[in-house]
Amino acid sequence: MKVEQLSLEEFRARLGSKNGLRIQFGPFVVRIQSFLPSLANPLYRLYAFYTLANDDIAEFHVQIVSKRSLRRPFTPFVQFLVDGQAPFPAAPVHHALTMLEWGINLAIAVRVNHFLLFHCAAVERNGHVLLLPAWPGSGKTTLCAALIHHGYRLFSDEFGLMHVQSGNFFPLPRLMPLKNQAIGAIRDFLPEVTLGPEIHGTLKGTVAHVRPPEASIDREDEPAIPRWIVFPKWTAHQPLQLEEMPRSEAFLLLASNAFNYEVLGEVAFDAVTGLIQRCECRKLVYSDFDSALVALNALTDD
Amino acid sequence: MVDWDGEFTVFQPAAGKTHFLNEMGLQVLILLDQSPATLERLCQLLAEHFSLLLDESFMQQIQQTLHRFEALGLVAYVNFSQ
Numbered sequence: 001m002k003v004e005q006l007s008l009e010e011f012r013a014r015l016g017s018k019n020g021l022r023i024q025f026g027p028f029v030v031r032i033q034s035f036l037p038s039l040a041n042p043l044y045r046l047y048a049f050y051t052l053a054n055d056d057i058a059e060f061h062v063q064i065v066s067k068r069s070l071r072r073p074f075t076p077f078v079q080f081l082v083d084g085q086a087p088f089p090a091a092p093v094h095h096a097l098t099m100l101e102w103g104i105n106l107a108i109a110v111r112v113n114h115f116l117l118f119h120c121a122a123v124e125r126n127g128h129v130l131l132l133p134a135w136p137g138s139g140k141t142t143l144c145a146a147l148i149h150h151g152y153r154l155f156s157d158e159f160g161l162m163h164v165q166s167g168n169f170f171p172l173p174r175l176m177p178l179k180n181q182a183i184g185a186i187r188d189f190l191p192e193v194t195l196g197p198e199i200h201g202t203l204k205g206t207v208a209h210v211r212p213p214e215a216s217i218d219r220e221d222e223p224a225i226p227r228w229i230v231f232p233k234w235t236a237h238q239p240l241q242l243e244e245m246p247r248s249e250a251f252l253l254l255a256s257n258a259f260n261y262e263v264l265g266e267v268a269f270d271a272v273t274g275l276i277q278r279c280e281c282r283k284l285v286y287s288d289f290d291s292a293l294v295a296l297n298a299l300t301d302d
Numbered sequence: 303m304v305d306w307d308g309e310f311t312v313f314q315p316a317a318g319k320t321h322f323l324n325e326m327g328l329q330v331l332i333l334l335d336q337s338p339a340t341l342e343r344l345c346q347l348l349a350e351h352f353s354l355l356l357d358e359s360f361m362q363q364i365q366q367t368l369h370r371f372e373a374l375g376l377v378a379y380v381n382f383s384q
Contacts, residue, residue, distance in 0.1 A: 248306035252322060262318060269313040269320055273304050 004048040012040040022058055024051040026161065026172035026220045028112075030104055031058035036078060039064060039096045042196050046097075046175055049214040060107045064096050082107045091202075098199050098207050101175055105158055108172075109259045115170065116271050117259040118160030122169055123152035125300040128227035129169045131160055131279070133254055139234035142182040145210050146289040147296065149190050154216035155224075164264070164271040167278070168223035173216045175209040183208045189289050226275060228299055229254065232284045232292075241285040242295045250281035303328075317375055326352065330367060331376060338380045341365055 003011065003023070014021045020033035034040075060082060067079040067090040077090040080103035087106055091099055109117060120133040121144040130152070132140045141157045148154040155161075155169060157176040162169055175196070178186055183206065186193060196209040229250055230242075254272055255261050261268045282299065286292035303312045310323045312331075323331070326348065333339060333347050345364050349356035371377040 246306070246309070248309035248311065248322065251304075251306065251311055255320060261320075265318045266313050266315060269311070273311070 001052045001054070002048070003044065003050050003052060006044075006052075008040070008044050011044045012037075015040055015043070020058075020061075020063075022053040022056065023047060024053040024056070024220070025104075025174055026156075027115075027170050028060065028108065028172070029053040029056045029058040030060045030062060032062055032064075032100070034064040034096070034100075036064055036066065036093070036096055038093065039100070042097055043100075045194070046196050046209055046211045048211070049217040051217075060104065060111075062100065062103055062107065064100050066093075095199060095202055097196060097209065098177065098202050101177060101209065105174070108159065112161075113260050113263055116162040116164050116261070116264055116268050118162065118254060119158070119257040119259060120160045120254075121157045122155035122160045122171075122226075123147050124155060124171075124224050125152050125297075126302050127224060128300070129155060129160075129224045130228045130230060130296070130300055131169075131226050131254075132230055132232050133160075134257060135231060135233070135253060138232050139182065140232060141176050141178060142186060142234070143232050143286075143289070143292060145176055145178065145186050145193065146189060146293065148213055148216060149193060150293055151297075153219060154212045159259075160226075162271060162275070163223070164267055166223075167225055167271075167274060169226055170223045171216070171220045173212040173220055175211065177204075177207045177209050179207055180205040185289075186210065226279055228282070229276070229279045230282045230284050230296065230299070232286065234287065235285055236287055238285050238287045240287070240291040240295055241283070242299065243283050245281040245283045247276050247281055250279075251276050314374075314376065319374070321374065321376065327367060327371075330364070330371065334377055338382075340382065341368070344368075 016035045020031040022029055022031050063081040065079050067077040069077050076093040078093050078096045079086050079090045080099040120131050121140040123130050123144060134140050144157040154173040155171040159172050160169055161172055194211040198206055198208045200206045251272060303310055308325055310328050312321045329348060329351055333344060345356055345361045354360060
């Protein structure tokens with residue numbers, strides 16, 4: 001059963017109930033609880049296509065709760081909790097959605113060690129995964145949003161979940177937070193995209209979340225093997241370049257931005273080595289989505 | 303250890319660290335793994351291996367590399383006089 005099959009009132013009731021709202025996000029079940037009235041509406045719309053995981057054990061128990069600040073007693077604040085603990089400070093109430101999404105990502109990043117967790121976007125085309133690792137100025141979420149509305153299946157805009165024994169990557173298609181100028185760029189390029197409310201004044205500026213396509217969420221239990229690793233960089237007014245990247249450099253960048261590389265030790269070293277040896281590694285410099293799509297389509301054509 | 307066309311990644315199990323080495327760095331570790339050596343002897347072997355001039359600048363470069371490797375726990379200083 002999907003979230004959209006509930007009425008808004010039923011959704012709100014579940015969110016505020018003792019059992020909470022249990023959502024399947026890829027291989028994880030997250031139990032979300034909140035009594036915050038302003039959170040239910042955008043969450044209902046953005047989570048519409050996710051599967052309700054009614055009877056499954058939840059890996060993550062998260063809450064958004066109201067909080068009063070002694071310094072600012074008349075300003076409503078909210079706090080994100082995971083297993084009753086607050087990993088970061090309270091924020092103004094209108095940041096509730098960003099707090100929830102960042103909080104769930106943080107919980108995944110620090111607690112999941114049965115996958116090697118890369119900090120990258122991942123999409124699938126022609127049965128194979130294309131990894132877009134995060135590095136400064138990469139614009140991975142923005143590029144990922146463009147790709148998944150042009151024939152690519154979303155795995156994640158934030159995590160590459162690698163099962164180290166099989167080499168498979170597992171989808172984790174969560175909401176995609178666009179920031180600042182990227183919001184307008186995606187609105188212009190993809191008028192059909194479903195975006196959440198613009199949330200101003202967060203630590204990362206203005207944020208708006210893209211709802212992943214229904215087809216990607218429907219196939220969130222279908223893993224695939226990567227074949228391409230492309231390190232993107234958005235640079236204004238630059239002609240497109242898609243060049244081969246030395247594998248040693250790709251290893252360095254990929255390993256150093258994995259969340260749990262050091263925790264997994266030699267297992268991770270072997271997994272990254274195998275991954276780099278199997279994949280074509282490229283650097284992409286782009287300034288517009290159309291030319292980036294043409295280049296990436298050519299790379300990932302059968 | 304993995305060879306990426308002349309650059310090498312090495313996993314050091316004791317420290318759980320991954321190191322990136324060029325051919326010179328790797329050769330330093332290979333030679334010291336075979337037997338301890340003085341800086342002069344090590345530089346002589348390296349200069350022969352890579353067909354390089356054995357001068358003061360080269361020896362300083364190798365000494366710096368050894369200091370870095372020592373800080374990373376890859377090599378240890380041994381007192382030959384004892």
